[in-house]
Amino acid sequence: MLLPGGISVKIPTIPALVLLKLFAWRDRHRDDTRDALDVATMIEWYSSGKYFDRLYDQETDWLEKFDYDPPLAGAALLGSQIPSLLDEKGTAELLRVLDDQELMGRLAKDMGGSRPDLLVRAMIQGVHAAVSTSK
Incomplete structure (x- = not known):
């Protein structure tokens, strides 16, 4: 992104932000739920606007x-975009976190809103689908 004055700023993708927030939440969820709320917001983004159009135009399988x-x-769809950001070791750590049912139940609880447990499970399914097709 180019700001006034010709200043160039790199903006992370939504999947990169979710990845960051997942690990931040894992590390500090006992003290603060803000990272889970951010994950919920970003999941919501991935089914609205241009991502809604993408679902109906290009991602009908999902x-x-x-x-x-x-x-x-x-x-x-969001989950399926995350593994490509990681190397093998990072992917293994991500799967360790996502496959911890107790931890993901807590994430869903901390996210609040409508159907957080289903949204977390869907995101995890997307991650697993991407990992299995990359092998």
Whole structure:
């Protein structure tokens, strides 16, 4: 992104922000839930605006898999974008976190809102789908 005065600023992608927030939440969820709230917001972004259009134009497989429920399909699409940001060791750590059912139940609780448990599960399914196709 170019700011006035010709200053160039790099902006992280939403999947990169979610990855950052997942690990930040893991490290400090006992003291603060703000990272979980941020994850919930970013999951919501992935089923609205241009991402909503992307689901219906390019990612219909996710929509079909989640019975045309855009928030769940968007969460899965978001999850599917995260593993490509990591090396093998990072992916293994991410899976260790996401496969901890107790921890992910706590994440869903901390996220609040509507159907957080389903959104977390859909995001995890997206991660697993991307990891299995990259092997």
